[in-house]
Amino acid sequence: MAIKEAEPIQIDVREQFQPYFEGDVKKVFQVEELSLWYGSNQALKDISFDIKEKQVTAIIGPSGCGKSTFLKTLNRMVELNTNVKTSGSIVYHDIDIFDPSVNLVELRSAIGMVFQKPNPFAKSIFDNVAFGPKIHGVRNKKKLKEVVESSLKRVGLWDEVKDRLNESALSLSGGQQQRLCIARCLAVEPEVILMDEPTSALDPISSAKIEHLIEELKELYSIVVVTHNMQQAARISDHTAFFLHGELIEYNRTDRMFSNPQDQRTKDYVSGRFG
Amino acid sequence: MRLPSLKTNVDSNQSVVVTKQKLTQKSFVTNLGDYLMEKLFLVLGTLAIFILLLIVGFLFREGSDAIREVGISEFIFGQSWYPSSSDPRYGALPFIISSVMVTVGALLLAVPWGIFTAIFISEIAPKRLKEMLKPVVEVFAIFPSVVLGFIALIVISPIVANVFNLSNGLTAITASVILSVMALPTIISIAEDSLNSVPSDFKEGAYALGATKWEVIKDISLPAAKSGIIAAVMLGFGRAVGETMTVLMAAGNAIDMPVQQLLGLTIPDFLTSVRTLTANIAIEGSDVAWGSLHYSALFVVGMILFVITFIVNLIADLLINRQRGALRND
Amino acid sequence: MTNAALIKKKRNVQLMWVTICATFAVITVGTLAFLFYWIIVGGAEVISWSFITQMPEQNMTAGGIWPALVGTIYVSLLTIAISVPLGIGAAIYLNEYAKQGRLVRLIRLSIRNLSGVPSIVYGLFGLGLFAATFGFGRSLIAAALTLAIMVLPWVITGAEEALKAVPRSFREGGLALGATKWQTIRQLVLPSAIPGMATGAILGLARAAGETAPIILTGAAYFLPIIPHDIKEQFMALPYHLYILATQHSETATVRPIAYGTALVLIILVILLNSVAIFIRNYYRRKNELL
Structure with a gap:
């Protein structure tokens, strides 16, 4: 257990002297020496860091740096690609997610995912949200209705769609679709939500709504969000990891990362010199 | 003091409880269902292999009697086929020659016809005309062969009889003409596909050097699509040699060797009635006694036909893959 | 110069x-x-409502083609009922489960080869296996099984195209919610692929309806002016009827108008089926583009 028994220190003192605090918040993921190959192509090199519980962790970096790959590794969606090999470990609740005993269905129920392009199913709005609970065994109509309502309320979509729950989800606007996808993910009651550039396909107003939602959701969920938008990372995240060419260059609290980057490459990137 | 806890819902109204136990527990029913479905699909997926093997094995099994009694060389080189005589003969050479003759004759017509049409559709026709021509080719492909055979019978055969001054217009050449129509859609669509797959930057480079449209077609598109066009011809051959109804109705079905003597040479005679491998199976297969030697001999004829089409299609397949590979590497 | x-x-x-x-x-x-x-x-000249709905009379020199039309519809529907489930299953394996490798290459090679096997060889195979060995005799079921195997490569290819057209994001979305592979396929992938699969099935139906050579060997009857009541009975079929009228009948000149009529009905049937298939494909393609 890497979690120390923390000393009773004053909060402000910690903020001043520590880059971040091991004992302060619990970790949800403990990534250790993670490497990943697509065939003979190494996409992730020796990544090690902890992801904090009920915080927003942003993964930034230029395109092709492995940030999306890393995100998809956290719920093992990356294995949908052919010829994927991994080494190292990602510990989640005391167990390495690559352990053969891990049940992928349970893993992915606990670790939800929101994709870059909104991907509602070709079903009604109601059925989209109810899909997760249904496949996990909820048959009771009343219970389903409750879950759908509360999930849609949580993403602020309920008032917009409550009169048209039986219409196709594909009739919604892009931003509404993305919030529906988040609601769909919440309906499964996950613990972690992975978001892969959730606003990159949306207009600025819809993006702002999603960002606001992320800030609300972190009260209840641990969120890892990949973004190519550094301002967004700075606005919404507590911690930021900077990836480059498959390597983790720097990981720090977001405010420190942007005000005082330790690595020259991070400095170049956050100041917009490349990428 | 904070203790590491497996429970996450310390102070939230959320009901999520993720534990190591939960992550590793596997639902027996769900897993069994998924496992069985996967195996079922594996079986269905490999069905094609089994059917192919079954066809080969079955042709061989049913034909083995005849091969034992008659001998494979008699089948391939024997010149007379009298299955119901008191001294039965099973020489399929006339059928083999007829099949090849009729097919080659069909390709002599269909290859230039199909390839020039494909060039027109793919390279020359403006977009709107192209969109109109493609369905025309598709409609050709859905024409039932028995209808084309009927057309051959009532339209082409009298013309052939007239032109060549024959008493009976049901000849090899009649069959070739109608078979060329059967092979046409295959040749056009495969040739067109391979012309379309020639990257446009190949052509643009040539246009940039001042080449005319025809020079680009001749020097760039056709050479690059060569393997694909040869494959189109091979597939057309396979299609035509395996075609039954049109030749059955148009070729007359005489069982003699379709040859004539000219200046001391034996050459194929296109103006005589012929019976192909396919037609012979159709004619004799419908009333043959099951299990007889004759029945078994028909399976040998089927085997010969299968081998011919198998080889032709395999070569076409290799050629198509080669073109794909070559264009990808460039 | x-x-x-x-x-x-x-x-x-x-x-x-x-x-x-x-x-x-x-x-x-x-x-x-x-x-x-x-x-x-x-x-x-000959086609009319009574031509379509009447039994052939006076040794096929008069009357209609009703049993041949019904026989063709029966055998084609039976063919599709057999080949579509098998073909969809094979396509699901190839597109959803299989990992690229030697087995998949072998399967694809087999499918391509099967599509090149002459139809009369299928007929011979069906005659030997279904009619003789299985003891179905020359019958509707023997003919349908034979045709089913013959159209299988096309049904598989059509179903695979339909599956390929389903966005990858549906599968990702389902799996990311913790659905199992089969749940994802059944509830998210298949519903979207059904129109495409229907197109492939109808095209297979059209092909089975127009095919003659295999059914000559496995079950089509020369003249049988009744509607088959059982799958083990023989049947009349439009293409075979045309063949008989055109070449085998004792008075080919007398029955020529009926042969023309039969050919026209057959062509109309085949084109109708193809048009329906293309209509379904285009309708759903346009619908998908709008979304």
């Missing part, structure tokens, strides 16, 4: 070849138009 002369020569050469290509294209269209013209003109 001067530059201008060279250009002129080039232009003439090009003109010649383009003209040749265009001529062949015109011949292609002309041939098709001719085929339709001939059949429609010949068939329109």
Whole structure:
């Protein structure tokens, strides 16, 4: 257990002297020496860091740096690609997610995912949200209705769609679709939500709504969000990891990362010199 | 003091409880269902292999009697086929020659016809005309062969009889003409596909050097699509040699060797009635006694036909893959 | 040669070849138009409601083609009922479960080869396996099984195309919610693929309806003026009926109008089925583009 028994220190003192605090918040993921190959192509090199519980962790970096790959590794969606090999470990609740005993269905129920392009199913709005609970065994109509309502309320979509729950989800606007996808993910009651550039396909107003939602959701969920938008990372995240060419260059609290980057490459990137 | 806890819902109204136990527990029913479905699909997926093997094995099994009694060389080189005589003969050479003759004759017509049409559709026709021509080719492909055979019978055969001054217009050449129509859609669509797959930057480079449209077609598109066009011809051959109804109705079905003597040479005679491998199976297969030697001999004829089409299609397949590979590497 | 002369020569050469290509294209269209013209003109005289719905009479020299039409519909539907589930299953394996490798290459090679096997060889195979060995005799079921195997490569290819058209994001979305692979396929992938699969199935139906050679060996009857009541009975079929009328009948000249009518009905049936298939495909394609 890497979690120390923390000393009773004053909060402000910690903020001043520590880059971040091991004992302060619990970790949800403990990534250790993670490497990943697509065939003979190494996409992730020796990544090690902890992801904090009920915080927003942003993964930034230029395109092709492995940030999306890393995100998809956290719920093992990356294995949908052919010829994927991994080494190292990602510990989640005391167990390495690559352990053969891990049940992928349970893993992915606990670790939800929101994709870059909104991907509602070709079903009604109601059925989209109810899909997760249904496949996990909820048959009771009343219970389903409750879950759908509360999930849609949580993403602020309920008032917009409550009169048209039986219409196709594909009739919604892009931003509404993305919030529906988040609601769909919440309906499964996950613990972690992975978001892969959730606003990159949306207009600025819809993006702002999603960002606001992320800030609300972190009260209840641990969120890892990949973004190519550094301002967004700075606005919404507590911690930021900077990836480059498959390597983790720097990981720090977001405010420190942007005000005082330790690595020259991070400095170049956050100041917009490349990428 | 904070203790590491497996429970996450310390102070939230959320009901999520993720534990190591939960992550590793596997639902027996769900897993069994998924496992069985996967195996079922594996079986269905490999069905094609089994059917192919079954066809080969079955042709061989049913034909083995005849091969034992008659001998494979008699089948391939024997010149007379009298299955119901008191001294039965099973020489399929006339059928083999007829099949090849009729097919080659069909390709002599269909290859230039199909390839020039494909060039027109793919390279020359403006977009709107192209969109109109493609369905025309598709409609050709859905024409039932028995209808084309009927057309051959009532339209082409009298013309052939007239032109060549024959008493009976049901000849090899009649069959070739109608078979060329059967092979046409295959040749056009495969040739067109391979012309379309020639990257446009190949052509643009040539246009940039001042080449005319025809020079680009001749020097760039056709050479690059060569393997694909040869494959189109091979597939057309396979299609035509395996075609039954049109030749059955148009070729007359005489069982003699379709040859004539000219200046001391034996050459194929296109103006005589012929019976192909396919037609012979159709004619004799419908009333043959099951299990007889004759029945078994028909399976040998089927085997010969299968081998011919198998080889032709395999070569076409290799050629198509080669073109794909070559264009990808460039 | 001067530059201008060279250009002129080039232009003439090009003109010649383009003209040749265009001529062949015109011949292609002309041939098709001719085929339709001939059949429609010949068939329109005899085709009528009673021609379609009556039994053949007086040794097929009079009356209609009802049992042949029904027989063709029966055998085609039975064919599709057998081949579509198998074909969809195979396509699901190839597109959803299989990992690229030697097995998949072998399966694809087999499918391509099966699609090149002559139809009469399928007939021979069906005769030997279904009619003789399985003891179905020459019957509706033996013919349908034979045709089912024959159209299987096309059904598989059609179903696979339909599955390929389903966005990858549906599968990702389902799996990311913790659905199992089969749940994802059944609830998210298949519903979207059904129109495409229906298109493939109807195209297979059209092919089975127009096919003659395999059913000559496995079950089509020369003359049987009853509607089959059992799958182990023989049946009449439109294409075989046309073949009989055109070449095997003792009075081919007398029955020629009926042959034309049969050909026209067969063509209409096949084109109707293909049009329905294409309509479904285009309808859903347009619907998907709008979304």
